Amino acid sequence: MEDVGSIVAFWVLSVVTVGAALMVVAVRNLIHAVLFLILSFIGVAGLYITLSADFVAITQILIYAGAISVLILFAVMLTPRAARDNAETFLQLPGLVLAALVGVTVGAIALVTDWNEATRGPFSETAAAIGEALLDKYVLPFEIASVILLAAMVGAIVLVRED
Amino acid sequence: MTMKSEPFVVNVGPQHPSTHGVFRLRLTMDGERIVDAEMVMGYLHRSVEKLAEGRTYTQNIPFTDRLDYLSAMSNNLAYCMAVEKLMGIEVPERGEFLRVIMAEFQRIANHAMAIGSFAMECGVWFTPLMWMFRDREKILDLFEMTCGARLTTNYVRIGGVSFDIPPEFMPAATALVKELPERIAEYESLLLENEIILVRSRDVGVLPPELAIAASTSGPVLRGSGVMWDIRKADPYAVYDRLDFDIPVGTRGDCYDRFLVRLEELRQSVRILEQALDMLPDGVASVEVPLALRPPAGEAYARIEAPKGELGFYLVSDGSPHPQRFHIRSPSFINLTPLRDMVVGLTIPDAVVTLGSIDIVLGEVDR
């Protein structure tokens, strides 16, 4: 990926994604944190597009920005005003250390390892290929995923049912 | 396991599109449900009752225009009836007929507004209201033809009416009365059979008859609860005992029934108008009374079936040209009292529809 467009797009989107993720940590208001989380999701979707994964990018926007974030917003609104801060627990420092260690390790592995990159172009069209793979090679996981969704739906309804 | 949510207060009004003025409804909500409702009135208080004590009986007629400014004719009528009772004045027959004609036209105009704004409360975007305005305009044209004013008519006077009708009134009125049944059928096709209006107002804001009677409501609100009561029949005034008409009543006491009662009253008013215009006798329309009336000491209460319910004026005279006490039994105010019992347990949209179905005018509530 050497053309100017890809490089500019990558850097802009990475900065947006990571910056928004950092703001999720930094802001004090939980609603603001959710809004930054949405921005981060959209940035990731943009990164998918630079990787020519159009179907996944659209799915990302549809599910993450459109559905999961709305769910989170709903959950925030259903809790009392007093519980809407974004403060840290006493585990702040250990958490920071652990996160930094994991980040450094993964990053180092990513940089050091020879990934045996294939010199190949971008995908031309992924939607049809994904569809075929889902109903052919991955048909069992596909079914299991739908069962999981059903189970989660039933579970969520049972949990919050008022009776 | 129920949701523990913090109750919160929503102020519907005084600045709100659907409070018909400056009424304030303070709703305490538990989530979506209303758990308590407090009515706050008085934003439009103009001290009419006290002001009237400083003026002569004739000077007080324009005040009554401004109570329920959507049915000025009925207000004039009720007040003048009270003074006539106090004085013992007999009104000529033509005057009584003219009063009935004007009062029924006023009823149509008022119910047109009430139904239109009720439909607005149900969420229609102005269309029924505008259609209703179309007919109301024609009625107001008739008023203008007769007394020069459209809204604050000041037409009914002590001892009769201020002017006899002009020659062009009868053709115009007859034409309008001919046209109205067609219009009412049009409204029914738009609103009565509208499924959305039905689900929005059916079984919403139910007022049981016991409560309706206990709260001394009147008019379409009482009749919507299935109580057969109408002052035009119970205590006939003017010439209503000579006219043939029916009283519409509902059977469920919900918003839809109140709406149905109003819709049917339009038809009945048209029936009354047909007869009254037909029977209108010749002669003088009013008797001469002195401008500075000095009624004998005593008290009088006169009531009529105003469009919104029982409108009564209670006057106490001490023999001077001014009333010693001037009290208004205003239907809007009293019909509003059971609102809390009607809206508790409902949601905000339902509360708004319920308020719309009561048909209040704040000028009359706050006086």
Next chain:
Amino acid sequence: MIFLAEWWDVRDLGNAVGELLEWLGDHGPDWLPYTASALVGAITIVVFLLVSLLVFAWLERRLIGRIQARRGPNRVGPWGAFQSIADAIKFVTKEAITSANADRWVFWLAPILVVVPALVVFAVMPFNEGMILADLNVGVLFLVAVGSVTAIPIFMAGWSSNNKFSLMGAMREVAMLISYEIPLVLALLGVVIFTNTMRMNGIVGWQDEHNTWLIFLQPLAVLIYFIAGAVEINRTPTDIAEAESEIVAGYHTEYSGVKFGMFWLAEYFAGFAIAAIIATLYLGGWTLWGLEEWVPGWMIFLVKLYGLFWFFIWMRGTLPRLRIDQLMGFAWKALLPLALINIFFAGLEVLLWQENDLAAEAVLPGFAIANLVLAVVLIVAWAQLLGRGRPQYRPTRARLVKELGAVVYGEEA
């Protein structure tokens, strides 16, 4: 399609742009054509939407005036035609108030973001064969994704206003959007099943090739999409989120001036977007059984789009508003099952067609009739199942009495 494919051919303005881009590619750096095409497309879409808005803001008021037996605006310019311009000037010159306890950043950002989804939809909308900014191969999915994001700016607006009515409006809107998204997606899925592509131009091409419109093959889906779309664009009668008589103005209660203008703009843009989607997916887009060779395709498309928008205006002038729980119940209890059944039958039909290698001319009319019958049967049956036949949902009339005294409460009318 016999396109002359010359730049001066007004039947497809895409030709001229293509020519321009080619020239730029020859004479400029690599990135220039990309940037230019994006700019040309974006500017065209915005100009088209703004012009449509100016026309329709006036036209709608005139038409609703007709419906409501009044005249509508008739003072500014001939027949009041410049009314929208006067309105726009008013929006811009009025003070854009930010209330004291509002969350400033979010409050300012929401009206800007709210316009974006409606604009972006037109990027994948084919105005003609070549007049499409980005012919994504996941076009239909893109429409759905963009529609689902609309909830967020609206939530931002309602939440940041620090007003109970605003917040209520925002939560209503969000709840409604996620409920109606499901029937909406399922309605679009029927199209994809039949056409076997998610590319917008591909769907138009399929309808052109088989000389049919998908509205005939998917009548139920069109109805579902129309209702769900009407809910998404949030205009009367499904304007639960800004229900004027209940919650003042919903999520934009606190907005004024140009910020309110943006919400107003977004509402119209979203309306055009839904109309454009229906026109493209179900009504054959820019094709009209051969007429597109003589009349510019984009004109055909616009006629369809505006015709559909007229339906929204008509609905606005006629129908009352449902309560929020009734509207939500309608999505879950009525639209969702019907959409699922519709999908099932669409899949069955396509399977039958593809597996047996039948000729399209032979099967499609049969499918059309079958689906129409299915739609009617399902709607009637579902209405009965949900209890629409119960006596309390039948219009009654007041009972007429001559004598006073009795109480008829609780009796059947």
Next chain:
Amino acid sequence: MSVELSHYLMVGAILFSIGLYVALAKRNAVGILMGIELMFNAVNLTLIAFSRFVSPPTDVSGHVFVVFVITVAAAEAALALALAMVIYRNRETIDIDKINLMRW
């Protein structure tokens, strides 16, 4: 200068560690859920990047995996939020510090 696989992997790593920190250190149950979602995103990004740069051009396994992850994430979000609601109902708080019924 060009964009390589390692760039994407680094973005993924940073995103993952931010998500991990949020999940570990936030006091609010909803905040923890947000951290988990961030980590999902980081993993998805890595999968897509590998799929683009490493696997053969016809193989979309990476994409399929991401679709599965997104599916499961949606289910997980719904369930976790339902749990948060139930906790809030029963204990009137979603502060993780105060939810300490289960001790060691």
